[in-house]
Amino acid sequence: MTETKAPLDLLVILGATASGKTRLAVALAEEYGGEIISADSRQVFRGMDIGSGKDLHEYGGVPYHLIDILDAGREFSVFDFQRGFLTAVAEIAARGALPILCGGSGMYLDAALRGYRMVEVPFNPGLRAELAVKADAELVEELRCLKPDQHNSTDLLDRERTIRAIEIARGEAENGPPCETPPLNPAVIGIRWEREVLRRRITSRLQERIDNGMIAEVERLHDGGISWERLDYYGLEYRYVGAYLRGDMDRNNLIQGLSSAIHNFAKRQGNWFRRMERHGVMIHWIDGAGNLTEQARGIIRDGYLAGTEWKL
Numbered sequence: 001m002t003e004t005k006a007p008l009d010l011l012v013i014l015g016a017t018a019s020g021k022t023r024l025a026v027a028l029a030e031e032y033g034g035e036i037i038s039a040d041s042r043q044v045f046r047g048m049d050i051g052s053g054k055d056l057h058e059y060g061g062v063p064y065h066l067i068d069i070l071d072a073g074r075e076f077s078v079f080d081f082q083r084g085f086l087t088a089v090a091e092i093a094a095r096g097a098l099p100i101l102c103g104g105s106g107m108y109l110d111a112a113l114r115g116y117r118m119v120e121v122p123f124n125p126g127l128r129a130e131l132a133v134k135a136d137a138e139l140v141e142e143l144r145c146l147k148p149d150q151h152n153s154t155d156l157l158d159r160e161r162t163i164r165a166i167e168i169a170r171g172e173a174e175n176g177p178p179c180e181t182p183p184l185n186p187a188v189i190g191i192r193w194e195r196e197v198l199r200r201r202i203t204s205r206l207q208e209r210i211d212n213g214m215i216a217e218v219e220r221l222h223d224g225g226i227s228w229e230r231l232d233y234y235g236l237e238y239r240y241v242g243a244y245l246r247g248d249m250d251r252n253n254l255i256q257g258l259s260s261a262i263h264n265f266a267k268r269q270g271n272w273f274r275r276m277e278r279h280g281v282m283i284h285w286i287d288g289a290g291n292l293t294e295q296a297r298g299i300i301r302d303g304y305l306a307g308t309e310w311k312l
Helices: 020-034 078-094 105-114 124-131 136-146 159-175 195-211 214-223 228-233 236-245 253-276 292-303
Strands: 012-014 036-038 096-102 188-190 282-287
Touching: 012 105, 012 282, 020 036, 020 096, 020 188, 020 282, 020 292, 036 078, 078 105, 096 236, 105 253, 124 159, 188 292, 195 214, 195 253, 214 228, 214 236, 228 236, 236 253, 236 292, 253 282, 282 292
Parallel strands: 012 096, 012 188, 036 096, 188 282
Antiparallel strands: none
16 A cells, blocks of 8 residues: 655754754755744844854845844743744745744744644733742742643743743633644654764854854843843853853853853753654654755655645
8 A cells, every 4th residue: 555645834954053954954945945944042133143053144045034033132932933933834835835944942843843832921010029039949849830841941940931931831821721733744854963973063163153253242242232141041152152251261161161061952952852752753864974955855755745836
């Protein structure tokens, strides 16, 4: 019996930092007439270019979405991403193009692929005043009680994020069940490298970022009014460079410490991807050392039907 193929309506390219996701996504977009949707928690912010690894020079003429849509200093939640992702998918499909989701933020990818059921929760000044007097440990305990299956461990490490997570959990409980997201039939392709090779790629890419002005970028963001605390919130590169600019570490410790932290982050990304697989997301892994485009092309050709407007 011949296996029935379902129409492909979303292509996903994922992998650890420095794995080559953007280059592959662009190559496939050019080949199949696609548009790229970023699944990165920081590329949405204007002015955060080098530290977030936007690599916009690689896109050429390929249209992209959820990049440079907010001023740096603002907040962007998983709910905001999911809403933007669904809007972009609908707009791209209406043009007869192939949506290509590309990134390494595990929660964003998981929200898109497993259709997190979420509601929009506004800021609650009364609740925030109530939570302000509680110790960090009390906040963490309350969040664990509200969401025993809490999937974002970083919400437990930062007080402001913990308060916001409690605010969202209470809001979801009060507003009833959220709307369902529409079903998608994605092809999910993951880029996998040997660990030591990936470490060398991470180290090399970090040095390139520093040489290309990452320190000046962080200094410019701070001079533009973004506090050191807010920059810390935006992740490793901004946290470490901020510490260097404040005089808390020298340049050598900046490079060594940040490199080690990014390596550990890549491990956590791998844990996220394995978690996604355990929850039913099928990831077709390809060898980073091989011809990425050819491997991806074979997966698409062998497992999925083309959509009505774009062709394989």
